[in-house]
Amino acid sequence: MNTLVDDAKQHGSAVGLTGDRIEIEGGKPLRGRIELKGAKNLVTKAMVAAILGDTPSHLRNVPDISDVRIVRGLLEVHGVRVRESEDGDGLLLDPAEVESAHFADIDAHAGSSRIPILFCGPLLHRLGEAFIPDLGGCRIGDRPIDYHLEVLRNFGALVEKLPSGIRMSAPEGLRGAKVALPYPSVGATEQVLLTAVRADGITELSGAAIEPEIMDLINILQKMGAIISVDTDRVIRIEGVEKLEGYTHRALFDRNEAASWAAAALATEGDIVVGGARQSEMLTFLNVFRKVGGAFEIQDDGIRFYHPGGELKPAIIETDVHPGFMTDWQQPLVVALTKANGVSIVHETVYEQRFGFVDALVDMGASIEVHRECLGGLRCRFGQRNFRHSAVISGPSHLHGADIEVPDLRGGFSHLIAALTAEGRSTVSNVGIIARGYEDFIGKLRKLGADFTLLA
Ligand SMILES: CC(=O)N[C@H]1[C@@H](OP(=O)(O)OP(=O)(O)OC[C@H]2O[C@@H](n3ccc(=O)[nH]c3=O)[C@H](O)[C@@H]2O)O[C@H](CO)[C@@H](O)[C@@H]1O
Numbered sequence: 001m002n003t004l005v006d007d008a009k010q011h012g013s014a015v016g017l018t019g020d021r022i023e024i025e026g027g028k029p030l031r032g033r034i035e036l037k038g039a040k041n042l043v044t045k046a047m048v049a050a051i052l053g054d055t056p057s058h059l060r061n062v063p064d065i066s067d068v069r070i071v072r073g074l075l076e077v078h079g080v081r082v083r084e085s086e087d088g089d090g091l092l093l094d095p096a097e098v099e100s101a102h103f104a105d106i107d108a109h110a111g112s113s114r115i116p117i118l119f120c121g122p123l124l125h126r127l128g129e130a131f132i133p134d135l136g137g138c139r140i141g142d143r144p145i146d147y148h149l150e151v152l153r154n155f156g157a158l159v160e161k162l163p164s165g166i167r168m169s170a171p172e173g174l175r176g177a178k179v180a181l182p183y184p185s186v187g188a189t190e191q192v193l194l195t196a197v198r199a200d201g202i203t204e205l206s207g208a209a210i211e212p213e214i215m216d217l218i219n220i221l222q223k224m225g226a227i228i229s230v231d232t233d234r235v236i237r238i239e240g241v242e243k244l245e246g247y248t249h250r251a252l253f254d255r256n257e258a259a260s261w262a263a264a265a266l267a268t269e270g271d272i273v274v275g276g277a278r279q280s281e282m283l284t285f286l287n288v289f290r291k292v293g294g295a296f297e298i299q300d301d302g303i304r305f306y307h308p309g310g311e312l313k314p315a316i317i318e319t320d321v322h323p324g325f326m327t328d329w330q331q332p333l334v335v336a337l338t339k340a341n342g343v344s345i346v347h348e349t350v351y352e353q354r355f356g357f358v359d360a361l362v363d364m365g366a367s368i369e370v371h372r373e374c375l376g377g378l379r380c381r382f383g384q385r386n387f388r389h390s391a392v393i394s395g396p397s398h399l400h401g402a403d404i405e406v407p408d409l410r411g412g413f414s415h416l417i418a419a420l421t422a423e424g425r426s427t428v429s430n431v432g433i434i435a436r437g438y439e440d441f442i443g444k445l446r447k448l449g450a451d452f453t454l455l456a
């Protein structure tokens with residue numbers, strides 16, 4: 001398994017980031033405008049969907065992040081020809097040669113992202129077999145893939161676990177199935193969609209996740225020729241079809257990146273216009289942002305997030321599946337909550353170990369305790385187990401500079417914000433990990449007036 005430092009180097013160098021440490025002089029409000037591109041959590045899946053088409057696909061609004069580069073490499077190993085579109089804003093993905101590819105290099109992609117597991121359905125349809133190397137992604141809990149494997153077995157796939165990954169085959173093809181997820185997993189819902197669209201017959205999925213990125217994947221699949229209906233109560237029905245075409249699609253904006261810059265504006269007492277952000281996919285975030293004392297203005301082509309002056313207020317937040325408060329939003333917002341006047345609670349109900357990042361905030365002077373109990377109201381899956389998954393944040397705290405190390409993608413962004421708000425100088429290392437999901441975050445920080453130096 002890769003170490004954190006290996007991960008950081010891999011992701012940073014994938015996007016040409018020179019240096020893996022950043023020295024930040026805190027205390028300057030971030031001000032200005034930045035532009036978002038497509039969502040990491042949609043774009044990478046949309047790229048995989050291109051394998052299902054008989055003709056090339058054109059995906060627009062693609063961010064230059066390392067997860068996209070990694071999935072591009074994986075697609076190329078599987079015979080998909082990938083090139084930039086002429087407008088420089090997207091990718092052309094041509095799956096014509098998938099059948100003749102010899103994917104000898106697949107092991108080189110082990111541990112790099114979570115996306116390889118979503119290759120199963122499309123590859124089983126095209127080749128009758130698939131090999132999935134060990135997965136990567138953020139280290140925020142066990143991240144099992146039992147739902148994925150169970151779903152694939154329901155479609156008729158044979159699953160064989162090997163020391164280096166998972167081998168799958170479907171000697172008799174895949175057929176539609178009635179599938180119920182025990183928890184509305186985003187990845188497992190996408191697994192069902194990408195497999196059911198070309199399976200023989202009808203699939204009914206209950207307990208589905210309905211995140212906006214999933215809805216946009218459904219838009220893409222419908223453009224390709226799929227028949228999918230989204231019913232009430234987390235039920236999705238898919239009628240398998242024999243043939244799908246390529247698609248042309250502009251990817252949904254990255255609402256997780258938007259929430260991160262919003263939190264940065266609030267914590268640094270700044271004012272950031274996040275170009276490309278939209279209200280409807282961020283309703284839940286906007287409510288919380290307003291309740292803690294942030295202000296926003298919905299514009300035609302983005303959202304302005306700013307600190308309107310006055311005290312920030314504490315909040316009780318429970319992360320949840322959509323339409324709840326997204327788990328990927330909590331880490332940047334926790335930094336703003338360290339500045340609020342009173343006691344806030346953040347109950348993480350999606351991942352069991354997503355508070356590793358707070359140790360660094362405590363070193364910087366924040367008062368945060370993480371408990372095993374479900375604090376907040378909901379009893380979640382982690383309550384009677386040994387996971388420290390409820391954070392109590394007492395503020396306001398005055399953060400001071402420190403040497404800190406990025407633990408994962410969102411935790412890393414929260415560390416950047418903490419350093420930007422702190423008094424004095426901080427050194428944040430392993431920043432390459434942030435390149436997994438934030439396009440040109442160094443350029444954006446510069447544009448917003450942050451005071452920093454990138455170190456080798
Ligand atoms: C690339 C991508 O899109 N990543 C997002 C995706 O991750 P990802 O798709 O991995 O997250 P899931 O929704 O699947 O995970 C939710 C929960 O289900 C559990 N689980 C999941 C699958 C499984 O087979 N067994 C199982 O127990 C997980 O351990 C976790 O506790 O959704 C998460 C929840 O919105 C986001 O935080 C991630 O940013």
Ligand SMILES: C=C(OP(=O)(O)O)C(=O)O
Pocket residue numbers: 114136137138256328409410437
């Ligand atoms: C957890 C995340 O991503 P991944 O699932 O790719 O690790 C994230 O985007 O915060």
